[in-house]
């Protein structure tokens with residue numbers, strides 16, 4: 001029986017060379033040229049924003065929530081249709097996730113329901129500390145409408161772009177508009193480092209001031225062993241970053257391949273009543289991470 005795999009790693013021609021180089025030069029820790037180059041190249045895709053390579057997408061969401069000031073007993077709104085890691089880090093901080101349902105048009109967070117929920121919390125006098133939105137399966141959420149709702153109440157957004165490297169919203173890479181965004185390089189993502197993540201922030205000062213102490217490494221600031229905060233050793237290794245460096249070079253090939261597969265599914269299943277594929281919103285470039293079906297409850301028996 002031949003299997004169709006869900007999403008397997010595809011290595012290009014450069015990755016192994018960068019990994020070997022790390023061994024040959026003994027850069028086998030959480031600093032080194034692969035990390036510098038991976039972050040630089042990623043930042044080019046992410047509109048020149050500061051990027052910090054971490055051990056996972058979950059770590060990036062966790063540190064991102066900390067940078068946004070999420071604390072015990074806060075509420076954080078979160079997309080309901082997502083992978084658990086969008087919400088888990090909210091709970092790590094002792095905050096409470098409040099799930100907002102999706103809209104049919106994008107399968108991502110419904111901007112109208114989000115606005116209603118924000119209005120409700122404003123009336124009760126306790127707004128959420130942040131809103132985690134997700135660009136699920138490589139489809140961008142409707143950022144303009146979401147941003148408008150959040151700006152009305154001055155609540156910051158964290159973009160979970162774990163599944164959306166290569167995905168565009170109105171011509172721009174997603175995960176670059178909110179104060180904080182997170183990407184994943186887990187083995188099932190469009191690019192993989194075998195496991196890893198990237199935190200992208202709009203505010204360079206915030207990253208430079210807060211991250212060294214709380215997450216970038218277990219390094220102390222000032223440079224002796226005096227810690228002012230609880231740290232998280234979430235840094236990516238220079239070996240793994242070598243894989244990421246090579247993978248970034250083939251991103252556009254991967255996007256084209258995934259889109260081609262997605263459109264093949266659309267065509268192949270067009271005539272089956274009751275099966276609905278994720279729609280492809282006209283405002284963006286989707287990278288269909290998965291071809292998923294919605295089984296319509298009104299489907300004929």
Ligand SMILES: Cc1ncc(COP(=O)(O)O)c(C=O)c1O
Pocket residue numbers: 055056057058059082083085086134136160162163183184185186195196197
């Ligand atoms: C939507 C979403 N958020 C977060 C994550 C977490 O990323 P990681 O597995 O790198 O921790 C993933 C993927 O695994 C994901 O699909």
